[in-house]
Amino acid sequence: MATRIPESEALLTPAEVATMFRVDPKTVTRWAKAGKLSAIRTLGGHRRYRESEVRALLAGIPHQRTGD
Amino acid sequence: MATRIPESEALLTPAEVATMFRVDPKTVTRWAKAGKLSAIRTLGGHRRYRESEVRALLAGIPHQRTGD
DNA sequence: CTCGACTGGGGTAATTTGGGGG
């Protein structure tokens, strides 16, 4: 076939996440700074969020715990 | 943007719902706490209400029955 | 390299939250 991207997760822009939560993009950035959201930084410093992460948060799932 | 937003439901702020019902945002919060309204919480604790849900209630639809 | 649109950072006003009492 063609481009088969393996270990790449669908990333969303701040505007995307902001729309899904009905908040301002700046607010999403605030969540990332607060550590409430996993943010991947581009080479320019911009943030990109994982779709799975956002959807999980929207579903009402608190924080991901890997055992305790 | 280029990315397409997945399944996202239009959400309304407490002020929006309050205006639509001609009540105070505090009252809308009570409905959410009473389970009369589906509320999605932001990562900051604020509530967001589904537009479809609110519109259905405004349309005169009572509560969701689970078989009758 | 240039272009339009979006993003990041800081600061301030508005909104929302929670509980108590009318």
Place this chain on the structure above:
DNA sequence: CCTGTCCAAATTACCCCAGTCG
């Protein structure tokens, strides 16, 4: 039983600008 208002604290929204994205 249901609703509107009080208080203080927390969170969110919008303003500016320059840099980055595609």
